[in-house]
Amino acid sequence: MQLIQKQKYFGFEIYLKKELSKEGKNNLLLKDIEYDYETGLIFENVDHDATFLIEIHTLKGSLIAVEIDKQKNITQKSSLRGSTRQVVSSKGKIFGVYQKRVRVKIHNQIYIPYTTYPENHFKIIDLDSRGKVTIFEIAIISDNGILYLTFQKVHEYQVYNHEEEGIFLCPDLIKWESLCHLVGDFYNDKSRKLPRHDYDLMQKNNLLEFSTTNELIERIKRAEEKLGDGDIKIAVGIWFNFANRFGMVATSQGMARVYYDQISRNDKFPKHVKESEKLIYQELIDIIGNKDTKFKREVRGLSVQ
Known part of the structure; x- marks a missing residue:
């Protein structure tokens, strides 16, 4: 082979x-x-x-x-x-x-x-x-x-x-x-x-991760406010799974799911979002009554900024 x-x-x-x-x-x-x-x-x-x-x-x-x-x-x-x-x-x-x-x-x-x-x-x-x-x-x-x-x-x-x-x-x-x-x-x-388990260190890491997530959301809010245009909605890439064809982005309203067919890119790669990539989107919808996902929101019309 x-x-x-x-x-x-x-x-x-x-x-x-x-x-x-x-x-x-x-x-x-x-x-x-x-x-x-x-x-x-x-x-x-x-x-x-x-x-x-x-x-x-x-x-x-x-x-x-x-x-x-x-x-x-x-x-x-x-x-x-x-x-x-x-x-x-x-x-x-x-x-x-x-x-x-x-x-x-x-x-x-x-x-x-x-x-x-x-x-x-x-x-x-x-x-x-x-x-x-x-x-x-x-x-x-x-x-x-x-x-x-x-x-x-x-x-x-x-x-x-x-x-x-x-x-x-x-x-x-x-x-x-x-x-x-x-x-x-x-x-x-x-x-x-194996390394010894340090409960206090793990708690600190969890708090740091939570703080970092909230800080990112606040930065997105400030960026949208600075633009002063309610039609421009900003997202930041968190992760994307190629096999499953969806990923997660941060928005001013919190974390949201995005499917590959809602992503527009101008490169040669399959549709995806990169970690920390700055993006804009058209619509954020609520996910209601779907017990198969923990996501509460979904992004539509996502493109690279």
């Missing part, structure tokens, strides 16, 4: 192929994919349903691959024991080889290729010896019919040693029950190597 991205700093390599057809029971025909390294753009004309194969080679023993369903349940993927296909080997040791097949479908009304979440991605989790849990996400997405391979770091947590309980998981991690069990099982017999 052709090497697509070498995330050596993070400890893994990404390969991409398109499945063509099967010959017999074991042989699978695969096609090399032309790919733009800067933007993630996949140069492949897809005019009917197709399957792409993402393969990850991990270069560190602390990395595992998982799939996640719509309820955020985690299934750990097994590493391939062997492969009959030729791959480009890294100079270092390969600890695991993981595959994910992503189905690209053609919309039956507008006839453009698309993928669906969560089937369009999988995650790599780094569980290091000092309790730092880092989650990366690799996905194939469609932006108005244009396919992209995306890679991003989506979560980072810290696990601590607790004198009485053995390990202490941060509150954000505890909220994700399936991940909490996986991480807890991994570090349960390694708690002595």
Whole structure:
């Protein structure tokens, strides 16, 4: 397989192929994919349903691959024991080889290729010896019919040693029950190597984060007041998830959700918002009666300032 991205700093390599057809029971025909390294753009004309194969080679023993369903349940993927296909080997040791097949479908009304979440991605989790849990996400997405391979770091947590309980998981991690069990099982017999839990320091960090968020909202309010034009509404990018196709921005009314189809950009990248990016938007609507989200507001008509 052709090497697509070498995330050596993070400890893994990404390969991409398109499945063509099967010959017999074991042989699978695969096609090399032309790919733009800067933007993630996949140069492949897809005019009917197709399957792409993402393969990850991990270069560190602390990395595992998982799939996640719509309820955020985690299934750990097994590493391939062997492969009959030729791959480009890294100079270092390969600890695991993981595959994910992503189905690209053609919309039956507008006839453009698309993928669906969560089937369009999988995650790599780094569980290091000092309790730092880092989650990366690799996905194939469609932006108005244009396919992209995306890679991003989506979560980072810290696990601590607790004198009485053995390990202490941060509150954000505890909220994700399936991940909490996986991480807890991994570090349960390694708690002595973890940094000690400092409750006072964690409280200070939480207060600092809360204060920083409020300060950002106040800065946006002052900027809008300074402009003196009620039609100009300012937002600041907080995060964006490529696989899920939505993100979060700060507004003068608080935090709000934004979907990719409400974002206008003039660059070559798939629609997204960058952290700390200054934006303007047309409308802020209230989200009412949707129990599937914690967001109370949603931004419409977002563009780069």
